Amino acid sequence: xxxxxxxxxxxxxxxxxxxxxxxxxxxxxxxxxxxxxxxxxxxxxxxxxxxxxxxxxxxxxxxxxxxxxxxxxxxxxxxxxxxxxxxxxxxxxxxxxxxxxxxxxxxxxxxxxxxxxxxxxxxxxxxxxxxxxxxxxxxxxxxxxxxxxxxxxxxxxxxxxxxxxxxxxxxxxxxxxxxxxxxxxxxxxxxxxxxxxxxxxxxxxxxxxxxxxxxxxxxxxxxxxxxxxxxxxxxxxxxxxxxxxxxxxxxxxxxxxxxxxxxxxxxxxxxxxxxxxxxxxxxxxxxxxxxxxxxxxxxxxxxxxxxxxxxxxxxxxxxxxxxxxxxxxxxx
Amino acid sequence: xxxxxxxxxxxxxxxxxxxxxxxxxxxxxxxxxxxxxxxxxxxxxxxxxxxxxxxxxxxxxxxxxxxxxxxxxxxxxxxxxxxxxxxxxxxxxxxxxxxxxxxxxxxxxxxxxxxxxxxxxxxxxxxxxxxxxxxxxxxxxxxxxxxxxxxxxxxxxxxxxxxxxxxxxxxxxxxxxxxxxxxxxxxxxxxxxxxxxxxxxxxxxxxxxxxxxxxxxxxxxxxxxxxxxxxxxxxxxxxxxxxxxxxxxxxxxxxxxxxxxxxxxxxxxxxxxxxxxxxxxx
Numbered sequence: 001x002x003x004x005x006x007x008x009x010x011x012x013x014x015x016x017x018x019x020x021x022x023x024x025x026x027x028x029x030x031x032x033x034x035x036x037x038x039x040x041x042x043x044x045x046x047x048x049x050x051x052x053x054x055x056x057x058x059x060x061x062x063x064x065x066x067x068x069x070x071x072x073x074x075x076x077x078x079x080x081x082x083x084x085x086x087x088x089x090x091x092x093x094x095x096x097x098x099x100x101x102x103x104x105x106x107x108x109x110x111x112x113x114x115x116x117x118x119x120x121x122x123x124x125x126x127x128x129x130x131x132x133x134x135x136x137x138x139x140x141x142x143x144x145x146x147x148x149x150x151x152x153x154x155x156x157x158x159x160x161x162x163x164x165x166x167x168x169x170x171x172x173x174x175x176x177x178x179x180x181x182x183x184x185x186x187x188x189x190x191x192x193x194x195x196x197x198x199x200x201x202x203x204x205x206x207x208x209x210x211x212x213x214x215x216x217x218x219x220x221x222x223x224x225x226x227x228x229x230x231x232x233x234x235x236x237x238x239x240x241x242x243x244x245x246x247x248x249x250x251x252x253x254x255x256x257x258x259x260x261x262x263x264x265x266x267x268x269x270x271x272x273x274x275x276x277x278x279x280x281x282x283x284x285x286x287x288x289x290x291x292x293x294x295x296x297x298x299x300x301x302x303x304x305x306x307x308x309x310x311x312x313x314x315x316x317x318x319x320x321x322x323x324x325x326x327x328x329x330x331x332x
Numbered sequence: 333x334x335x336x337x338x339x340x341x342x343x344x345x346x347x348x349x350x351x352x353x354x355x356x357x358x359x360x361x362x363x364x365x366x367x368x369x370x371x372x373x374x375x376x377x378x379x380x381x382x383x384x385x386x387x388x389x390x391x392x393x394x395x396x397x398x399x400x401x402x403x404x405x406x407x408x409x410x411x412x413x414x415x416x417x418x419x420x421x422x423x424x425x426x427x428x429x430x431x432x433x434x435x436x437x438x439x440x441x442x443x444x445x446x447x448x449x450x451x452x453x454x455x456x457x458x459x460x461x462x463x464x465x466x467x468x469x470x471x472x473x474x475x476x477x478x479x480x481x482x483x484x485x486x487x488x489x490x491x492x493x494x495x496x497x498x499x500x501x502x503x504x505x506x507x508x509x510x511x512x513x514x515x516x517x518x519x520x521x522x523x524x525x526x527x528x529x530x531x532x533x534x535x536x537x538x539x540x541x542x543x544x545x546x547x548x549x550x551x552x553x554x555x556x557x558x559x560x561x562x563x564x565x566x567x568x569x570x571x572x573x574x575x576x577x578x579x580x581x582x583x584x585x586x587x588x589x590x591x592x593x594x595x596x597x598x599x600x601x602x603x604x605x606x607x608x609x610x611x612x613x614x
Contacts, residue, residue, distance in 0.1 A: 053445045078447040089438035091357060093364035098357075105353040106448045108346065113337040134364055150442070154336050 004067045006031045006158050006189040007052060013060035014047050014213075021047045023213040024061070029191050029206075031157075034184050036204035037193040038300065044213040045193035046086065049162045052191070053083045066158055079107075082151030086163045088143035089150075090135050096122060096146050097131045100153055107154040114153065121149040125179060141172025148179065159183065161192045165199060177202055197300030207300070211308045225298045233269045233279060236292040249286045253279045269295070347449040354443075354456025355463070358430065362464055372426075372464075373471045376419040380472065383415065383539065384408045384479045394541055394575045405480050409571040412472075412481040413493075414538030417562040419472060420465050420501040421533050424508030427461045428525030431512030440608070451605045458505035465501040469494060485570030493568035496589055500561050503593040503600075510604035538562050541574040542582070554579035557592035564589050 007029035014022040022044045029035045037045040050056040052065050054074040063070045066080035090099045097118055104114030122131045125145040130138060135146060144164065151159060164180070165173040180203055184190060194200055200207050201221050209217040209224070217224055233254070237246050240263040247258055247265055253275055258267035269275045276295055283290055342349050362369055388404040388411070431454075434440050443453050473481075483490045508525060515521045535549060536542075536558040542550055553559050554577060564585035566573045581588035 050441075055441055055444055075447050078445055081445065083442065083445040085438045085441055087438045089442040091361065091439065092437075093361040094357060098360065102353060102357050103442075103446070106350055106443070106446050106452075107336070108339045108349075108447070110337045110339050117336070 004031075004064075005029060006033070007035075007063070007065050007191055009048070009052065009061065009063040011061035012048065012051060012058050012063060014044075014051065014056065015059050021213050022051075022058070025210070025213070025215055027208060027215070029158075029189060031189055032187050033206060034190040034192065034204045035206045035208060036200035037191070037208050037210055038195070038197065038200045038304070039193075039210035040195055043210045045195075045210055046162055047213075048210070049083075049160050049191065049193055053081060053160050054078055079154075080157055082154070082156035082159045084144075084147050084151045084159070084161050084164055086166055088140075088147040090143060090146050092136045093134055095132045095134055096127050096138070096149075099135060099146060099150060103150045104153045109154060117153055117155075121152060124182075125149045126175075139172070141168055141175060144168060144172070144176055145179065148176070152183075156188075158189045158191070161190060163193055163195065165194070165196065173199075197304060201300055209304065209307060217303070217307050221300060221303075224300065224303045227303070230298075231269055231272070232266050232296050232298060233275060234264060234266045234292075234294045234296055235279065235283070235290060236264050237283075238289040238291045239263075242288050245286060246283060246288050249282045249288065250279055253282060263291070347452055347455065350448045350452030351455030351459060354453050355459040356456075358457055358460030359463065362460070369467075373468060376415060376468060376472050377475045379418070380412070380415055380475050380479060383411050387411075387539070391540060391544075393572050394543060406572055408476075408480045409482065410566070410574065411539065412476040413562050413565040413569060413571055414536075415476075416469065416472060416497055416565055417500070417536070417538050417558050418533045419468060420497045420561075421504055421558055422526070422529055423461050423465050423468075423501045424504035424511075424529065425525035426464070427457055427505040427508030428512035428515070429518065429521045430457060430461070431509055432515055432518045432521030432525075435513065436518050444608075450609050451601075454506070454509050454601070454604050454608055458502055458509055461505040461508070462498055462502035465498060469497060481571070483569050485568060489568040489570070492586075493565040496561060496564055496568070496586065499593050500557070500589065503596045506597055506600040506604055510600050510607060513604060513607040532556065533558055536562060537574070542577055543575060550577055551579070554582055557581075557589060557596070560585040560588040560592070 005028050007027065009025060009027040012022050012025040012027075013020070025044070025048060027035075027048065037048060039045050047056065051058045052063055052070060054070050054077050057071065065077045068076040068080065070077050091102070094102065100118035100121060101114055104117065105111075109117070119128075122128045125148065127142060127145060127149070130142060135143060138146065148161075148164065161180070165176050168176065177199070180190070180192075184203070190203075192200070192203060205220060207217075207219065207221050207224060208215055217227070219227070235246065235250070237243055243260060243263055243265065247260060250258070250265070250267070253269065254267040255270045256268040258265050273295060276293065279293060280290065384404075384407075388407045391407055393406050393410045431440075434453075440453065444450075511524055511528075512521055515524045535545075535553050536556045537553060538558060542553045542559065545553055560581045563573060563576070563582055567585065576582040
């Protein structure tokens with residue numbers, strides 16, 4: 001492929017009745033890049049992916065995927081992409097191997113290739129031991145891995161992952177991240193949506209922050225963090241009664257307003273790790289014992305909070321929410 | 333690992349190829365839920381036993397041997413094609429529920445994002461649901477034989493009767509598919525998939541002679557394709573038919589059944605495919 005980006009979307013607008021789910025989204029994903037769409041539930045992330053995966057037609061705007069127009073060349077787009085949605089979309093009653101065979105057949109791959117590729121994917125995703133068991137018997141993490149394997153059967157050049165780890169336990173999530181990092185190393189272009197800031201931080205080299213159907217920030221996660229200021233110093237004093245004294249003692253070390261919470265003080269600082277030494281000295285000089293002290297880079301949580309004025313995960317996904325969410329955006 | 337190797341296009345085309353892939357999946361699926369398969373077989377069997385032993389002695393078949401007096405054996409021979417007709421009609425509910433489930437689980441989205449032929453998912457589903465009726469009809473026929481039902485007009489006609497029943501099952505599966513793609517969730521699918529089938533099967537000659545219905549219902553029942561299907565199978569199996577009112581569909585039941593299946597598929601298949609294409613595409 002030439003310099004044509006893997007994904008290019010311009011001015012995407014999508015309305016559902018009176019609701020403006022997307023309000024003019026521009027997005028570019030270069031070949032080989034991993035871009036995370038980050039935002040809370042209902043921000044419009046899934047809608048963007050559904051439009052790019054040809055499942056939904058944009059009300060306004062244009063988009064190309066692998067150089068093909070999603071509206072007029074849908075089948076060519078479908079041949080170039082793999083899609084893993086929010087809910088492991090595999091057949092419960094078929095075995096893992098039968099699922100892969102079905103999807104391989106539907107990509108019109110030769111039976112010999114499907115067989116070889118399935119074995120390779122099952123191995124790579126640590127599903128070989130369960131390959132001939134119905135998916136019904138799989139754990140949540142295994143289902144997601146099979147779902148991802150199903151998207152990869154035809155070796156798509158572009159992969160859409162819509163909240164690939166939502167609802168998984170932390171251990172399964174880590175496992176899935178490893179698999180995704182491996183794909184990225186192999187050069188697959190990935191567009192990922194997530195409401196987990198850590199996930200974007202871990203996987204993506206470019207983060208697009210979405211809120212209320214608009215792109216509100218865009219950059220590497222480092223750039224986004226710099227955008228809201230540098231490091232923060234966090235100090236936990238041993239005796240909560242000394243908290244005000246400690247704050248006063250440290251006023252020359254801090255470069256901005258300090259936040260005080262119980263026995264913890266947190267404040268922006270400049271000057272890297274030398275501030276740690278300065279802070280410890282200042283507290284020592286005043287005879288204030290320290291329980292904990294740390295220099296912290298801002299997380300994407302901080303970024304989100306400062307960009308939108310609300311936390312990213314305020315609507316914590318409950319088990320029923322995804323279904324109703326999908327149907328609201330997805331049906332009728 | 334080598335690059336993906338594409339199949340060359342089969343002579344019957346991608347739509348049939350993809351449809352068969354999906355049909356295979358749906359057939360495997362029905363054998364993986366043995367409980368569901370078991371109950372789908374038990375239900376019609378219970379109907380046979382209930383009707384044969386409860387109503388059997390109460391409903392007279394006009395024109396049957398023994399005249400106007402109720403004759404349990406004549407009724408059982410009259411009844412079985414009615415049960416066959418009712419059973420294949422209810423096959424539609426499986427398509428409704430199956431597609432609503434695929435939709436809710438996100439499988440339809442996945443299929444729609446594949447470079448496959450759009451009607452194939454529905455083609456495969458309707459085909460599998462109709463083929464499953466072969467098993468159901470076999471079990472029903474054996475049960476019928478036990479309670480005294482007989483095929484008495486030769487094997488070729490009996491085969492034709494079974495083929496008509498399967499054609500009808502395939503036809504209503506398309507109606508069921510359209511309903512399944514139209515309802516918002518599986519809970520609704522469970523009722524919406526069945527509710528239209530009750531009036532359709534009971535306002536017919538499946539269990540009682542049309543002449544026993546009030547006259548304003550007779551016209552509806554006469555044009556109800558289930559009536560022509562049941563009457564056609566009664567004739568082809570050599571079972572008592574009762575006396576038919578003078579309506580064209582009942583004078584030409586085989587032809588009318590085939591015609592109405594073709595018309596219904598011509599209406600509901602495009603409707604279902606359109607629903608499928610836009611199922612998430614609002």
